[in-house]
Amino acid sequence: MSHAIRADKFLLDADRTTWHDETLWFVREKRDRAVYAVPEFQELRELASQIKNHTLSRLDLYLQEFEAAAQANGVHVHWAADAAEHNAIILDIIKKQGATRVVKSKSMLTEECHLNPYLIQHGVEVVDTDLGERIIQFRDEAPSHIVLPAIHLKKEDVGDTFHTHLGTAKGESDPQRLTEAARQHLRSKFVAGEVAISGVNFAIAETGAVVVCTNEGNADLGVNLARVHIAAMGIEKIIPRLTDLGVFTRLLARSATGQPVTTYTSHFAKPAPDKEMHIVIVDNGRTQQLGRPDFRASLKCIRCGACMNTCPVYRRSGGHSYDFTVPGPIGAILSPNIDMKKHASLPFASTLCGSCTDVCPVKIDIHTQLYKWRQVLGEANEIPASKKWGMKFMGRVLASTRVYGLGGQFARRALRLLPHGLTHAPSFNAWAVARELPEAPKQSFREWYAKQPQPAPQPQSQVPA
Amino acid sequence: MKVALFVPCYIDQFYPQVGVATLQLLEKLGVQAHFPAQQTCCGQPLANSGCERDALPIYKHFVNTFQDYDYVVAPSGSCVYHVRKHFDKLDQTAEVQHVRGAAYDLIDFISTVLKVDALPGAFPHKVGLHLSCHGQRGLHQANESEMTPVRDGQLSRLLRSLDGIELTQLNRNDECCGFGGTFCVSEAGISARMGQDRVADHVRNGTQVLTGSDMSCLMHLEGIVRRAKMPIKVMHAAEILNGVLASV
Ligand code: SF4
Secondary structure, eight states: OOHHHHHHHHHHSHHHHHHHHHHHHHHHHHHHHHHHTOTTHHHHHHHHHHHHHHHHHTHHHHHHHHHHHHHHTTOEEEEESSHHHHHHHHHHHHHHTTOOEEEEOOOHHHHHTTHHHHHHHTTOEEEEOSHHHHHHHHHTOOOSSSSSTTTTOOHHHHHHHHHHHHOOOTTOOOHHHHHHHHHHHHHHHHHHOSEEEEOOSEEETTTOOEEEEESSOHHHHHHHHSSEEEEEEEGGGEESOGGGHHHHHHHHHHHHHSOSSOSEEEEEOSOOTTOEEEEEEEOTTHHHHHTOTTTGGGGGOOOOOHHHHHOHHHHHHOGGGGOSSSOHHHHHHHHHHHOTTTTTTGGGSOOOOOHHHHHOTTOOOHHHHHHHHHHHHHHTTOSOHHHHHHHHHHHHHHTOHHHHHHHHHHHHHHHHHSOHHHHTOTTTOGGGGTOOOOOOOSSOHHHHHHTSOOOSOOOOOOSOO | OOEEEOOOHHHHHHOHHHHHHHHHHHHHTTOOEEOOTTOOOOSHHHHHTTOHHHHHHHHHHHHHHHTTOSEEEESOHHHHHHHHHHGGGSOOOHHHHHHHHHEEEHHHIIIIISOOOOOOOBOOSEEEEOOOHIIIIISOOBOOTTTOSOOOBHHHHHHHTSBTOEEOOOSSTTOOOSOTTTHHHHTHHHHHHHHHHHHHHHHHTTOSEEEESOHHHHHHHHHHHHHTTOSOEEEEHHHHHHHHHHTO
C-alpha cells in the first residue's frame, strides 16, 4: 500500500487533519521562537553537523573507545548486528536475572527492533513509562511521531483509552485528571520493575557514559528503582567528547519542542553498588546506510522530530501513513535502506519544499536525499510501471521541439473541445479531484512569439569552445 | 548582454500571457530578450519522478538551446533551480557549466543582475505573496522562516515599492502550497489539501490578488481558487509589474 493511499484515509476526517496540522504547526512555531532567541543558532548547527560528520568518518574507532571506557566503568557491553540479536541479548539478560517485570523508557530503537512483542511473547511484562508511549501501548498502536508518539490522538481518545484500561470515568477528558490516573498507575509499575530499559540520546566515547533526555523523568525513576539497567543504542549515537555534548543538548530540545533544554538530561556512566548496567550497541542496517555515500548523512540524525513538525505532508497525513518506525522526511530516507520495495513510495511523499533541510539541527540535506532516493528507486524499477513508461514517453517528446509543439497543440485543443465532465473526471485525472485545470488558450506562447516582428538576431557564441 | 527567455512548457501551453508579460517587462527594463524557438522543457517532471536518466536528452537539448546566451531568464524559480542544481548529472563541459550559472529566475534577474529594487507605478490592491519553495529555499530569493523572523525577499521588495499596494500578512509565511510537480498527481489528496489550506490563509487575511514568481505553484493554487469559486485573482508577478510599468 502506498503512502498516498494511507494518507487519503487520514484525510477523510478533515477536522482531525486540521487539528493534527495545527497542533504540530504550534510546535514548529514554538521551535522558531526558541531558535530566534539564540543568535548563534546557525553556527551551532554547523558545529553539530561537523562533529557528526567527523564522528561518522571514524565510527569504528569511537565505538571501540566507547566500549573500552564503558567496560572500565564496570558496564557490560553487547554488540547486536540486527534486531533479532538485539532482542535475544535483552531477553537473555532479563532471564539471567530471573526477572519478569520490565519498565521501559522511550526508545525508538526498541520500537524499530519490535522488542515489546518479543518480550511479551517470552513471558515478560513490559510497561512503557513515557506517558504518550503508555497510551499507545494500551491501544496496541505504533508511535506516530518520534518525540510525540501519541500526537495523532485527541484528549477525548485518551479519555476513552484510560476508561477502558485504567477505569477512569467515562467521557473524562480533563488532561490533569487523566495524567494523574496515569501517574498513579505507572507508580505501581515503577516500584515493581526489576529491569529498566532505556534508549540512548548520546553516547560519549571519551567517558563511556550514555545520556538520556526526557521531560518526564521516567527513565531516571525506572533506572534508579530497578536492579538492572539496559541501555539500547544505535551505533550512530556516538559523540567523541563530553565537551561536544553541550552543542547537541542546546539543539535537541529547542528543535524538538522549543524548550531551552529537556527537563531531565541524565548521564548514566556506571552501575550503582550491587546493581548491573548493560549497553547493547546495535547496527541493524546502519552500516549499510553508512556505505551509501548519498545517504550517509542521514546517520547524523539526533531524532528531534523537527523535520516532521515542519513537513506539510506529514502534518496532513499523520505518522502512521509512513508505516515505518521513524516517519516523516527523515523516515522516508531511512526506510528504503531497510526495505526498498516495501517503502518505495515514501521518498515520493514530499514536495521537496526543503523546509526539513532548513529546520534540521544537524544540517542533513533531507530533501536532496529524497530526490536521490527517487532516482535509485527509478533505476531499481520500484516505481509504478505506468509512471515509468509515461516518463520515458515524455522524455522523447520533450527532447524534440517538433513533437513537443504538436503534442501541446493537440492537448490544448482537446481540453477546449472536450466536455468539462470528461476532462475533469476524477477517475483518470487526479488533478481534477479538487482543482480546475487551467483554461486552454487558443495559442501557445511560441505561436504568439512567431507572429511578432523578430528584433534580436541570433547571438554569436559567448562560450569558449 | 545576450539574454534568452526560457518559457517553461506549462507556461508556454497554458499561460502564454505570462511569457508575454515577462518579455515585455524585460524590454521595459532595457533588456531585449530572445526566445529560441527550439526550446522545450528543463526535464524536471521526469527527474522528480525518479527518471533522471530519461531526462538526460532533455537536459542536453536545453544546454544546446541556450549555450550561446549570457543569461537564461525564466518566470519560474523551480525550473531554474532544477537547471542549476540537477544538471550536475551531465558531463560538466564548459557549455553545461555556463548554462547552469546563466539560468535566472525572472525576479532574481531583475534584482541581482539588473540591480533593480524598486519600480515606479501603482497597484492599489491587497496583494498576497506566495513564496515558492524552490525560489525561496532553493535559490535564496527570500528569507526562510526556519532561520529568521525577518520577512524579506526580492519579490516582496519590488512589490512594496509600488504605490498603494498592501501586502498580506499571512499566518504561515512560507508554507509550501503542495504542488510539488508530479506530487500533485501521485499524492493528489495531500496536494489538494495543502493548496486549500494555503489559499485559506490568504482568504482569512484579506488577499485580493494572489501572486508569486513561480507559475507552477500559481497554476495549482488557481485551480483550487477556481474550483471553490473564491474571490481571489491569481496573477504571476510579471503580469503585475509589467502592467504597472505600462501605466507610467
Ligand atoms: S533529520 Fe534532522 S530534523 Fe529530522 S529528526 Fe533527525 S535531526 Fe531532527
